[in-house]
Amino acid sequence: MHFDILTLFPGLFESVFRESIVKRAVDAGLVSIAIHNIRDYAQDKHHVTDDAPYGGGGGMVMKVEPIILALEDILGAELIARQKQTGEIQVPIILLTPAGRLFNQEMAREFERYGHIVLICGRYEGVDERICELAVTHEVSIGDYVLSGGEIPAMVIVEAVTRLVPGVLGDMRALIEDSHASGLLEYPHYTRPAEFRGLQVPEVLLSGDHAKVARWRRQQALRRTWERRPDLLKRAKLSEEDRRFLETLQQQKESPEAEEACPHEEREGPAH
Ligand code: 6GU
Numbered sequence: 001m002h003f004d005i006l007t008l009f010p011g012l013f014e015s016v017f018r019e020s021i022v023k024r025a026v027d028a029g030l031v032s033i034a035i036h037n038i039r040d041y042a043q044d045k046h047h048v049t050d051d052a053p054y055g056g057g058g059g060m061v062m063k064v065e066p067i068i069l070a071l072e073d074i075l076g077a078e079l080i081a082r083q084k085q086t087g088e089i090q091v092p093i094i095l096l097t098p099a100g101r102l103f104n105q106e107m108a109r110e111f112e113r114y115g116h117i118v119l120i121c122g123r124y125e126g127v128d129e130r131i132c133e134l135a136v137t138h139e140v141s142i143g144d145y146v147l148s149g150g151e152i153p154a155m156v157i158v159e160a161v162t163r164l165v166p167g168v169l170g171d172m173r174a175l176i177e178d179s180h181a182s183g184l185l186e187y188p189h190y191t192r193p194a195e196f197r198g199l200q201v202p203e204v205l206l207s208g209d210h211a212k213v214a215r216w217r218r219q220q221a222l223r224r225t226w227e228r229r230p231d232l233l234k235r236a237k238l239s240e241e242d243r244r245f246l247e248t249l250q251q252q253k254e255s256p257e258a259e260e261a262c263p264h265e266e267r268e269g270p271a272h
Contacts, residue, residue: 001025001112001165003033003158004074006067007121008049010035012151022159025168033158036074041066050123059125064134067120067127071135074118080135093118093137094157095127096150100139103153105181107140108160119157121150183236185229187220219245 005013013035017023025031039047043065050060071080075091083089092114101107111117120127120136124146132139142153162168190201204216222242225232226249233246 001031001161002116003031003161004036004116004118005033005121005154005158006036006038006070006119007149007151007154008038008123009121009149009151010037013155016155017158021168022162025162025165028167030165030167031162034074036070038062038066038070041069041073043069053126060123061125062123062127062131064128064130067131068134071118071120083137084134089114089137091116091118093120093135095120095122095132095136095139096141096153096157097122097127097139098124098141098146100141102144103140103142103157103160105160108157108164111157112161112164117157117161119150119154121154123149182221183232184221185224185232187217187224218242222246223249 007013013033017026017033022031022033026033038049042049042063048063049066050062053059053061071093075093079090080093083091083093092111094111094117096119120131140153140157142156147153190205194201194206202216204212207213222245225236226246238246
């Protein structure tokens with residue numbers, strides 16, 4: 001998997017990519033990352049990369065020439081033009097902008113399948129729209145909040161995509177069971193000690209009964225998702241048993257006095 005990153009702040013990426021999972025993936029030869037300084041492609045003596053917006057108003061806008069020249073240097077002008085003409089994407093050219101589509105795990109999987117992506121770190125005020133018209137294939141945001149530039153969003157995408165590259169995660173089970181891979185939030189985790197300041201690990205996890213543990217974890221994942229991210233339940237893969245459990249949660253909410261009539265749930269969970 002190869003990432004090209006266009007930025008005005010190349011130094012921001014150094015420490016993040018020099019540690020942890022991305023470093024391991026790079027060291028193992030599974031991932032390569034090239035950071036390109038947009039300023040190097042500015043044509044004028046002072047290497048100006050932004051300018052005041054036509055039509056007035058506040059903020060600065062990133063200029064079109066340096067970014068297009070950088071993209072053409074990295075990918076070749078033909079590939080960029082062909083992608084725009086045919087709509088057939090060989091290398092996604094992704095602009096990080098708060099006006100983009102919301103990034104999610106499905107997009108991470110899509111980007112990983114291309115094997116090569118380009119990330120353009122825009123600044124919050126904006127980039128000249130002609131960059132999108134000429135080259136950009138995807139506009140992506142990482143959430144509904146304001147950041148001053150696309151650098152941290154680019155790091156987020158590199159990390160999310162890198163985890164999906166075959167061989168990067170040693171334990172494949174960790175990937176399959178991850179939050180969002182199953183469409184549900186993760187169940188709660190515990191490790192030793194069994195008691196800390198009076199707080200006990202749920203009894204079921206110490207029981208050694210693997211079927212019971214699996215059912216408890218599934219129910220915890222369902223309960224958390226139902227409580228915190230009910231929007232995810234619409235797309236999650238649910239069994240008949242899952243649906244029955246969610247129905248009991250719904251019924252309890254509607255008539256809390258009927259609490260005792262809950263035959264399905266493993267009761268050993270922590271108090272809610
Ligand atoms: Cl991709 N860019 C900026 N500047 N702010 C953001 C964002 C991106 N995603 C969420 N907030």
